[in-house]
Amino acid sequence: MRTWQPDDLTIVDGVANVPLAMLAGGTTGTYRFELSISDAAGNSLYRDSWERELSAKAAAFVEGSGTDLLETFRFGVAPGDYVVEVLAYPTDAPDLGTRTQVPLVAFSEKPEASDLILASRVEPLSDGAGGGSWSITHGDIGINAAARTVVLAQEPHIYYYIEFYGHDSAEVLVAQAHVMSGDRIVFRTAATSVEVPPGGLPFTGRVSLSGLPPGQYSLAMVLEGAETFTRTADFTMLGPSEAAVAATRERSEEAEYFASLSDTELLETFGGVAVLVTESEREMYEAFPPNAKRAYLAEFFAKNDPDPASAGNVFLDEYIERIGVIRARWGENVGESERLPWTTDMGRIYLKYGEPPERVINYNPSPDGDPMTIVGSSGGEPPYEIWRYRTTSFVYLFIEENRMNAWRLMYTTDPYVNSLADWYRRVGPQALRDLRNFGINPL
16 A cells, blocks of 8 residues: 655555465474565665564464465655565475565655555554554554455455545545446445545545455545546455355355356346345446356345245245246337346336236226227227235336337336326326226326
C-alpha cells in the first residue's frame, strides 16, 4: 500500500504471507526473512533481514499446512521506479526458501488519494493499545491486512482504508464502492459525500458481501470531485472449508444438482430466480459468470427449503414445476426473438405466487355484457383475465391487447408492481365490472 507525504515521499506498507509448509524442511524451528529494494537499473538501495522463531503452536502445524505467517515492513522512497524483493527460508535450509519480486512506482507528485487497502478489520486504536495487534497502523487507525485478502462466507464483509489528500481548499468528494467480477459490476454501495479538508483525511468503511458466491473479485472505490478517479484492490470470497463442505447438505444435494446443468440449462431454467430476489441481488446474480451462478443458486435454494430435514428440496421442486407451467402457457414470440417465459407478465406473477386460487377468464367479452354476443378478433373489448391470491390479497388484471397471445399486465393492487397509467382506457366495460366484484372501483 502506497501513501503520500509532503516533499513527494511515498510511504510503502508491505505485507507478506510466509507459508508454514515451506518451513517443514528445517530443523531449528526458525526462519529468516529478507527485504531488499533496488532501483530500475538493478542497483541495490536498501537491505534488511530478521530471524523469527516459530511458536510451539505454529511449529505443530508446519507439516502439510496451508497456513501462512505474516511479515510486515514499512519504508519510504522518493519518486521513481523500484523493485521490492522478499525472501523467506528455514534458517538452516536456505535452499528451501521462497522468493517474490514486486514492481513499485512511487508517486511523482501529490496524488488525489492513496492506494486502496482491504482488510478483515479497520478500527481506531484504543487508548494504550499500540500497534501490536495490527498488521498496519496509520495515525490512530489500525488495519488487519494480509498479502491476499480473503473473505469467508460465515463472515461476509470486508473493510477498506484509503487516504484522500485534498487541495489548497476544502472540497467534497462522492465515494461509492463497486464490487467487480472481472470488468462487470456485481453491485454498488450507496454513494457517500465526504468533505475533504485542505490537509486531507483517511476514509474507512465496511462493505457487506452477504450472498456473494465463492470466487475472485475486486473492490473499486470510485471517487467523484472536480475529476473522477478510481482505486481498486482484489479479494477472494471463500465458502466453507473443503472438509466442512463435504459434510454439508448444500454440496450433497443442491450444489451437485446445479453442477450437473449446462450453461444453457442454467439460463433457460434458472434465470427466473431474478424474479424472486431484490433488485440489487438480481443485478449481482446477472453479473456472475456461470460457476458463480451455480454457487449462488445452491445457497439460495438450500436456505429457502421449508423442510431442510427431509430428502429433496420442496422449494426447488416447486420452482421447476412452475417454470414448466409458464413455459407451456406463456412462452411467446416478440419480433424474431423468443422471450424467456418468466419475462412475460403472466409468467412473472405465476413464478412468484403459483396458480391463482381465484381467477376470472373472459376470452370473448361482449360490448353489452351479453355472453352470447361474440366479438371478432379484430375489434371490441380485448380478452382478459383477473387473478387474486388469498395469501397476499393482490389482484392482477391482464389483457390480450394484440390478440396474439401476448398478455399484458394492465392493473394491479400489488404495491411492488406498477399499473399502466392509462390502463382504464385500454380495457373494456366487462373487465371493469368484474374488477368491482373483487371490491375494486378504480374510476
